[in-house]
Amino acid sequence: MSSKATFMSFLVIGLLITLTLIAAPVTYAITLSFYSLDSFVGDPEWVGLGNYAKVLASSEFWNALKNGLIYAFATIFLQVVLGIGMALVLNQVFFGRNVVRGLSILPYLLPTVVMVLVFKWMVDGSIGVITAGVEWLGLPPIYWFESPLAAMLSVIMVSVWLWTPFVTTAFLAAMQTVPGSLYEAAKVDGTNAVQRFFHITLPMLKPVLTVIILLRAVWMFNKFDVIWLLTGGGPVGSTEHLAILAYTTAFSQFDIGAGAAIATISFLILSLAVFIYFFFFPLDAE
Amino acid sequence: MAQVRLSQVRKMYGATMAVHGVDLVIEDGELVVFLGPSGCGKSTTLRMIAGLEAISSGSVEIGTRDVTKLEPKDRNIAMVFQNYALYPHKTIRENLAFGLRMRKMSAPEINQRVNSAAEMLGLTPLLGRKPGQLSGGQMQRVALGRALVREPEVFLLDEPLSNLDAKLRVKMREEIARLQKKVGTSMVYVTHDQVEAMTLADRIVIMQSGHVQQVGAPLEVYDRPANLFVAGFIGSPEMNLIDGRAEGGKFRFNDLSLSLPQGVRADGTPLTFGIRPEHITIGDGPNSQIFRVGVVEQLGAQTLCVGDVGGCQVRVMMDRTDTVSSGTEMTVSFPPQRIHIFAAETGERLGDHTGSEEAEPPRTSKRALETSEEETR
Incomplete structure (x- = not known):
């Protein structure tokens, strides 16, 4: 087979998979957002932008957008800060470092549902270790999923717990690429460890950090499983964000058109955010 | 400062x-x-x-x-x-x-x-x-x-x-x-x-x-390289180093017999004899020997010949010569003041003779650095 034919065959296979698994469902979902239908079997009725008008006029939508932004920003910020901190610690030479490095990625390796169950047991009213700890400190019991603030904190905590290892691992790997002589030159130049972090590590790893933050942002904005499993969006919609709202609208209230409209808006917001992000943090800087 | x-x-x-x-x-x-x-x-x-x-x-x-x-x-x-x-x-x-x-x-x-x-x-x-x-x-x-x-x-x-x-x-x-x-x-x-x-x-x-x-x-x-390592490391091309022994005030190896510099009295002990390729002179003189050219390397201003003296491989650096080729035989001599003698066992330089051009007596060592002997064990 000629190299061109090989090239084309790979290209065609890739394109077919992309079309089948991504382009077609996305197109279908966007199409649905212009129709009114209460099940997938009935006849859809064309309503144009009607679903969008209805969604944008509802307070649930704005509440979900606000919750989503709080959740996304809080989790990204904590993941990046904690992740870098852990990477700096794990980059030091100490006894048992490789074991600790291995253990540090464990939360990321476990299925989300397992981690959520573990957390639920930890805060369980009668057997939870965190409950016992709170009691031991003499504090009043915390109702993790009953108050809006505690519920939001729960989903943020579990998400940070789950995905900080990703940031740690990526950052740790990137740190290995910084030549040691740069740190030595900086030591001779009179820097302390904090100055070396801000003058060498951070600028050298800016491209990696840009990608890490972007990936985390996209994932956190669309994150569904943790919230769904922990709180289901409750109590009273306090942890409900756009992905949960789209799901409940489409599959609990069977307003499939409105659900599709919410998903489409979410998609547009994210695309715009990524576009702006790349404008401010271009990957090919310098 | x-x-x-x-x-x-x-x-x-x-x-x-x-x-x-x-x-x-x-x-x-x-x-x-x-x-x-x-x-x-x-x-x-x-x-x-x-x-x-x-x-x-x-x-x-x-x-x-x-x-x-x-x-x-x-x-x-x-x-x-x-x-x-x-x-x-x-x-x-x-x-x-x-x-x-x-x-x-x-x-x-x-x-x-x-x-x-x-x-x-x-x-x-x-x-x-x-x-x-x-x-x-x-x-x-x-x-x-x-x-x-x-x-x-x-x-x-x-x-x-x-x-x-x-x-x-x-x-x-x-x-x-x-x-x-x-x-x-x-x-x-x-x-x-x-x-x-x-x-x-x-x-x-x-x-x-x-x-x-x-x-x-x-x-x-x-x-004045202090030992064999320095002798071999400093200088390009490398110093000729020949292992032999001292006998009756002469350095001997195979058919080679060269007079030792003054001050080296080490009868019977194994020695290493050293002379830089650029210090071997062409023609009659002290310690004359026949040099049979093997390989000729033209370096431009100079000619480096690798060949044989009394069964030992020796490099001789001479001013540019276009006439030598493999098989050429010539008389070379080893000026005593250019000769370095080292104890073969320890590698240390023997004698106070100098290898310098003026054959001047050794300067008082302004050596400020030495390895500590007891620590090297």
Whole structure:
């Protein structure tokens, strides 16, 4: 087979998979957002932008957008800060470092549902270790999923717990690429460890950090499983964000058109955010 | 500017000793070159002076301060690294200014120092660029400039020219020598290139396997190598070294019989006889022998012949000769004042005879550095 034919065959296979698994469902979902239908079997009725008008006029939508932004920003910020901190610690030479490095990625390796169950047991009213700890400190019991603030904190905590290892691992790997002589030159130049972090590590790893933050942002904005499993969006919609709202609208209230409209808006917001992000943090800087 | 004093400086990696008790005084304003093959401990010693490598035992003093336990930043040294170690995300101006900024120097003073260093090194047009946009030679200059602006007590250079091509290396070598003379700051320079060492150094420290083999001015080391290692390491092409024994005041090996220099009385003991290829003379003279040419290497101004004298392979360097070829036979002689004799067992130089041109008596050793004998066991 000629190299061109090989090239084309790979290209065609890739394109077919992309079309089948991504382009077609996305197109279908966007199409649905212009129709009114209460099940997938009935006849859809064309309503144009009607679903969008209805969604944008509802307070649930704005509440979900606000919750989503709080959740996304809080989790990204904590993941990046904690992740870098852990990477700096794990980059030091100490006894048992490789074991600790291995253990540090464990939360990321476990299925989300397992981690959520573990957390639920930890805060369980009668057997939870965190409950016992709170009691031991003499504090009043915390109702993790009953108050809006505690519920939001729960989903943020579990998400940070789950995905900080990703940031740690990526950052740790990137740190290995910084030549040691740069740190030595900086030591001779009179820097302390904090100055070396801000003058060498951070600028050298800016491209990696840009990608890490972007990936985390996209994932956190669309994150569904943790919230769904922990709180289901409750109590009273306090942890409900756009992905949960789209799901409940489409599959609990069977307003499939409105659900599709919410998903489409979410998609547009994210695309715009990524576009702006790349404008401010271009990957090919310098 | 200051004197640097190393006392019994040692480096251990676990149970392995990488540097064995180095004693050395680098005088104020002196340019000392650490020379040796890979893994001889020269860079490690330099890094211990810099504070980048912990000192296992012994002490380092700069000026009147004991800096053994100090951080690099508190030692008032500046270092040039083999790969330059420029900060890639900073402009050349920021690279030069960084060490001064970290020391909280005032902005006008920083500007003044950066500008004058840039001027001195011809970097002024490049100040706004980033290191990635510079050539190797330019990056080397920036690395030098970064050390220069600091106005430290000592410059430490770790193989600074080994990433440059041959032509640029010669140019930068001259530039470094010129700069060092101009600012008059003590400099420790690490290299594996003997030409760099010979041309730059006030004194050369020759190291091998963590031991200092000899300390001396370049010609002193060339004329009177202290042992077999130094004899073989300094000089290009390498010194001819022939193993034999002393018998009746003569050095003997196979059919070869050469008179020993005065002062060497070592009847019956195994010896190594050494003479540099450029010191063997053509024609009759003392210790004349027949030399049968095997291979001829034309080097331009000179001709290097590899051949046989009394069953030993010998290299002879002569002025350009177009007439020799393989099989040519000629008379060569070995001037006694050019002969080096070493004890074959210990490798130590024997006798006080000098290998220098003037055949002058040996100068009192201004050797400030020796490996400590009891520590080398």
